[in-house]
Amino acid sequence: MQVLKFGGSSVAGAGRIKEVKSIIQEAATRHRTLVVFSAFGGVTDKLLHCGTLAAGGHEDYKEIVVQLTQQHLEAVKNLLPLTAQSPVLSMVVQQCNEIEAICNGIFLLREFSDKTKDRILSYGELMASRIISAYFIAEGLANTWLDARNLIRTDSLFTAATVDFETSNQQIQKSIPATDTHLYIIPGFIASDKDGATTTLGRGGSDYTAAILGAALDASVVEIWTDVSGMMTADPRLVSNAKAIDHISYHEAMELSHFGAKVIYPPTIQPVMKKGIPVLIKNTFAPADAGTRIHSGPEENDTNIRGISSIGKIALLSLEGSGMVGIPGFSKRLFETLAQHAINVILITQASSEHSICVGVDESATQKAKAVIDDAFSFEIERGTVNPLLVEKGLAIIALVGDGMKSHPGTSGKMFGVIGRNGVNIRAIAQGSSERNISAVIAAEDVKKSLNVLHEEFFEPSYKQLNLFIAGTGNVGSKLLAQILQQQEYLLNALRLQIRVVGLANSRRMYFSADGIDLTAWKAALDTGDLMNLSEFIQRMQKKNLRNSVFVDVTANNKVAAIYDEVFQKSISIVACNKIACSSPYGYYKKLKDLSRDHNASFLFETNVGASLPIIGTLNDLLRSGDRVRKIEAVLSGTLNFVFNNYNGEQSFAKVVHQAQTEGYTEPDPRLDLSGTDVMRKIMILAREAGEKLEMDHITNVSFMPPSCMQGDIQAFYSEMESQEAHFKSLFNAAAAEGKKLKFVARYEDGNASVGLQHIAPQHDFYHLYGKDNIVLFYTDRYPEQPMVVKGAGAGAEVTASGVFADIIRAVRS
């Protein structure tokens, strides 16, 4: 004996009902079978809508009744041969007339009681199961239709009735004798009370009907046929990578369904668990998929987390007050009051200080809860020993479920760590003493992000999705986009890292794509974008609230650098090659470092010094491991190095500078390089990273540039340099006469920093520095005489982009 239940989506349309028939036919060859049907997809909602409209005095309910009538008549016409249609069409018309008559009554009285609600809702299941039964008979699949109201007895708590199992079991066993071999068809969801009034088992209750029947008849299995291939590790509508769970214990399934996994109605498990009857969740649209088996488990040594779910529309009620400490009876009164007013408590937390009790309830119950609790505690509230009930709305519960948690320390640490890193604030936490469920109350808008990061953490530990918002599509930006495009597939396959550029902006336009911008055509996409507005770009990025978000600043713009503090507020990481933020006044640099730490977001700017050379990373490693910087000596300008390596008095200095600009080594404004400002910024950033509170005007800069070159625009800068050629030549000749080379050197020692041109002798580390190379010498407690040296190409769009890219990956892997 087996019970099969088909949900609304499985019977939404004639085509699907035909598929259902073949599934049942096939099943019936194996075992005696009983089939439970829900209403056609969406019908219950429509019936409820009808009644609500009528109660509100809106005559549109008539239009909905017409739609319902047509939908059912059409199903009959599509399924049954002409000769068999007439009695079924009459049944539909008669039932729809009843629906209309009841709605007319509701409309006149403006009253829609729970009892009437159940009466109206019952028509969905009644009509669907009768139409399907007639269709099967017409197709030669003999069956007997039974009215569930004669089988399942409940109390009179309409819309959520409680089953009287004793009476129900007797009625079921009497109506469906063990010896009988009929195929039975039964409407789900509905039952009746002792007076014969129609009741329902609660929304989604057809699953429960199947379990009640299965348990009463000692079925070998209860199969729930729906539109997904089993119970999934998370709600597939919110987590696209959710996978079907192959087996799960009754308790786990119950927890998951209680906490929002709609695929099975929570009370369903109880009757079958008692009898040890397994439940199979199967997909009507993919019957060959294995589905999920819910059984007594757990498997031995199984330490897995089984699933993650969520419930929306939660409100948190907090009862607080000094008068509660150490005095017994407060929680009793609170919960009694809630129970007396049928307010369901979903989650409870009380800190051991006993100063407050916090309960999570459905948002719809808040008004009532506030009134009844304030009333119950009015005496204490008046005396000021308890505060009026605090109500917070717009919340949700997320829950991690698995029997294996019990034997596995660290699960909650991992759970809160990962959502914390994504900037999700946790309002309350509860862990059942069964250690099967850890729940957290968070803001509703953070649910999708939290479910996804938790899913990645617990079910796809090697997989991570990274969401980039890139500002800047110039030299470095366009190279970065090309590198990401080139690496996307490799990163996904080799590192299970899915990199998506979801937002892109330059000074003119900004463009967003929820699925990630196609990087083969980013230019065209950006052209179709909105006009760039920095604060809107940031707002939209924050509003998207995507997991593992990184803001990538590949501009050289001070306005962009000035909004990093806003970006961190939402725990979005920042990767920047833009040096302006870190070389701003110390207060801002420090604020950003603190914000990044407080919000668990990465702040990486390795390319601020030496393009992709590991300079800042190395310095941080030295400091973290307990070393101390004594002195830094460095050649940090790829541009100046290029210029002095190529300038030998033959070609004019201005031409060599121009060549450096053409080859992409200079800052967008080359005067920042030539003046030494860029080098000052870099040595300052290194000094700050080493712990020094350094400002730009504390740095000594002995400029080699004639002041006249630094006035006017870039064109004037070049022509003035041409006319000052003799000055540059004399600088070169002075060094050459000593057999030395010119290098623009930065130094930091004992809190002092300086930059300037120096003559470098052949035995010095700086002498053999070619092209656009940078070099940094770290003298530290551990490297007092022979410094730690980092050397290599320190400028160029390609290497800078690759440094930014490496920081991006570091930002989410750390």
Ligand code: ADP
């Ligand atoms: P039916 O009409 O068959 O009763 P339901 O709509 O009640 O189907 O339940 C199936 C739906 O539950 C799925 O389509 C899916 O969107 C949703 N769902 C939510 N959480 C889960 C989960 N953890 N596993 C599977 N489905 C889930």
Ligand code: ASP
């Ligand atoms: N038709 C009912 C509902 O939509 C019962 C069910 O589908 O299980 O709630």
Ligand code: MG
């Ligand atoms: Mg359902």
